[in-house]
Amino acid sequence: MLIESDYFKNIFNTVREPILILDGNLKVLSANQSFFNIFKVDSANTIGTYLYDLGNGQWNVPALRVLLEDILPKKTSVENFTIEHNFESIGQKAMLLNACKITEKTIGQPIILLAIEDITERKRMEVLLADENTAERIWLVELLMKSEERYRRIFETANDGIVLLEKSEGTIAHVNPATEKMLGYTKHESIGKKLQDIGISLDTSDMPTIIQALDKSGIINYKDVPIKTKSGQHIDADIYMVNKAELAQCNIRDVSDQKKAEEDRDLLISELDIKNRELEQILYAATHDLKTPLVNINGYTGEVKKSIEGIVNLIETADISSEIRKEITSLTKELPDSFGFISTSVSHMDILLNGFLQFSRSGSVELKKEDIDMNMLINEISGNLNYKLKDAGASIEVTDLPGCNGDRKQISMVFSNLMENAVKYLDPARKGEIKVTGYEEGDSSVYCVEDNGIGIALEHQKQIFHIFHQLDPAKGGEGLGLMIVQRIVERHGGKVWLESEAGKGSRFFVELPGVMLTSSPS
Numbered sequence: 001m002l003i004e005s006d007y008f009k010n011i012f013n014t015v016r017e018p019i020l021i022l023d024g025n026l027k028v029l030s031a032n033q034s035f036f037n038i039f040k041v042d043s044a045n046t047i048g049t050y051l052y053d054l055g056n057g058q059w060n061v062p063a064l065r066v067l068l069e070d071i072l073p074k075k076t077s078v079e080n081f082t083i084e085h086n087f088e089s090i091g092q093k094a095m096l097l098n099a100c101k102i103t104e105k106t107i108g109q110p111i112i113l114l115a116i117e118d119i120t121e122r123k124r125m126e127v128l129l130a131d132e133n134t135a136e137r138i139w140l141v142e143l144l145m146k147s148e149e150r151y152r153r154i155f156e157t158a159n160d161g162i163v164l165l166e167k168s169e170g171t172i173a174h175v176n177p178a179t180e181k182m183l184g185y186t187k188h189e190s191i192g193k194k195l196q197d198i199g200i201s202l203d204t205s206d207m208p209t210i211i212q213a214l215d216k217s218g219i220i221n222y223k224d225v226p227i228k229t230k231s232g233q234h235i236d237a238d239i240y241m242v243n244k245a246e247l248a249q250c251n252i253r254d255v256s257d258q259k260k261a262e263e264d265r266d267l268l269i270s271e272l273d274i275k276n277r278e279l280e281q282i283l284y285a286a287t288h289d290l291k292t293p294l295v296n297i298n299g300y301t302g303e304v305k306k307s308i309e310g311i312v313n314l315i316e317t318a319d320i321s322s323e324i325r326k327e328i329t330s331l332t333k334e335l336p337d338s339f340g341f342i343s344t345s346v347s348h349m350d351i352l353l354n355g356f357l358q359f360s361r362s363g364s365v366e367l368k369k370e371d372i373d374m375n376m377l378i379n380e381i382s383g384n385l386n387y388k389l390k391d392a393g394a395s396i397e398v399t400d401l402p403g404c405n406g407d408r409k410q411i412s413m414v415f416s417n418l419m420e421n422a423v424k425y426l427d428p429a430r431k432g433e434i435k436v437t438g439y440e441e442g443d444s445s446v447y448c449v450e451d452n453g454i455g456i457a458l459e460h461q462k463q464i465f466h467i468f469h470q471l472d473p474a475k476g477g478e479g480l481g482l483m484i485v486q487r488i489v490e491r492h493g494g495k496v497w498l499e500s501e502a503g504k505g506s507r508f509f510v511e512l513p514g515v516m517l518t519s520s521p522s
């Protein structure tokens with residue numbers, strides 16, 4: 001949303017006049033820092049509050065109601081609307097209001113920008129100027145000089161470039177030292193020229209249209225404007241133009257370093273991405289290759305075991321001395337345990353290798369997306385789980401599920417992992433109940449795999465999605481499943497989260513894109 005972008009916020013909070021952004025019902029969507037400072041209120045008591053309720057109802061001003069309820073609905077903007085009111089927080093004030101309606105696509109309804117200028121002092125001066133009294137007039141001139149001095153100081157010391165444009169032709173009336181430093185053109189070289197003459201590629205040939213737009217919106221933002229400095233260097237700048245009484249003020253921020261940092265970061269991310277993919281391919285190949293020796297170890301161990309058992313049987317009936325028999329018995333005594341260890345290690349390694357294979361596939365395999373009939377898919381998975389469910393004495397209930405769009409194999413991996421976990425982490429102290437439910441939410445489908453098992457304490461809920469994180473390694477598994485689940489779901493543009501309490505069971509939620517109806521459900 002525009003009003004949430006950093007760029008907008010920076011501008012919004014730099015503007016010295018208080019600004020409120022209201023929704024169509026006059027609730028405050030946003031207020032800039034200046035509003036908080038000047039009206040001595042904080043964000044918590046302002047954002048989301050109905051304008052007329054702000055600060056003990058101090059904004060419930062009849063003239064303001066006329067502006068917002070009678071005049072503005074018939075127009076897109078209202079300028080220089082004066083209200084005078086005794087504000088509870090800051091006393092009697094005269095305020096000049098500029099209001100305009102903006103259609104913000106992401107909100108879907110017009111929002112109201114209300115810029116507020118405190119003109120109490122100006123009003124007082126007007127009264128004084130009308131006065132014949134010369135002493136007051138002298139005092140007034142001094143006051144104006146002081147205000148001018150304040151503005152000059154800001155102008156001279158600002159880090160951003162400031163260029164003042166004469167409104168009718170768009171010629172440069174003044175530039176601050178930061179502009180001279182940034183562009184390399186002196187004040188004298190710049191004054192009287194157009195922005196393009198000093199390297200700023202911003203077309204100001206049609207000033208009346210620009211001023212019209214400025215009058216409407218108060219600020220115009222130009223992002224990533226290319227600038228060529230006097231020495232030929234290229235920089236990128238964000239420029240925002242605001243309306244000042246006689247002039248248009250352009251604030252120029254050099255964002256070249258920021259842009260370069262962003263480009264470097266993007267490059268680094270894409271390089272890392274490539275490296276990650278390469279690593280995944282290596283992992284896949286290595287895991288795949290390790291499977292063959294593992295199968296061999298398993299097979300040959302079985303044969304060795306059989307041969308040794310045969311030898312032991314032979315020796316039992318053979319005509320050998322009791323010492324040798326004793327010796328052989330002692331040598332073969334540990335063998336059943338050793339074969340047991342080999343077999344457990346081989347099956348653990350097999351599980352681990354399968355996990356690595358799934359893991360490397362989950363990140364690098366190209367997604368073949370289609371609409372998926374989730375009732376069918378979950379039924380297949382629970383069919384495969386039948387044996388484990390029986391073993392655990394557990395039941396599974398599946399309600400009618402909405403379809404989703406994704407890679408069938410990968411989505412199947414997600415739910416197999418979650419449903420296998422649901423069985424694996426049941427509580428032996430009570431009858432296991434597993435439930436798979438789902439509902440549609442906007443363009444997405446949300447599924448929930450629920451169990452009444454051992455549950456997960458709050459402090460572990462984040463870590464269980466990390467690689468190799470297991471709360472009870474004795475339960476088997478390899479601590480890869482949930483990481484794979486998260487990876488696949490995120491690659492589909494979805495998200496996964498969980499609600500659980502130790503001892504009470506878990507609910508794993510998966511949000512995925514809903515069906516697109518572009519292909520027939522599988």
Ligand code: ADP
Pocket residue numbers: 417421422425451453454455456464465469470471472476477478479480481482483506
């Ligand atoms: P694995 O189950 O292979 O250990 P996972 O990544 O699938 O690896 O899960 C990580 C850890 O999260 C598990 O070791 C277990 O401690 C916990 N866990 C996962 N699912 C559940 C569940 N439904 N109920 C309780 N604990 C769970």
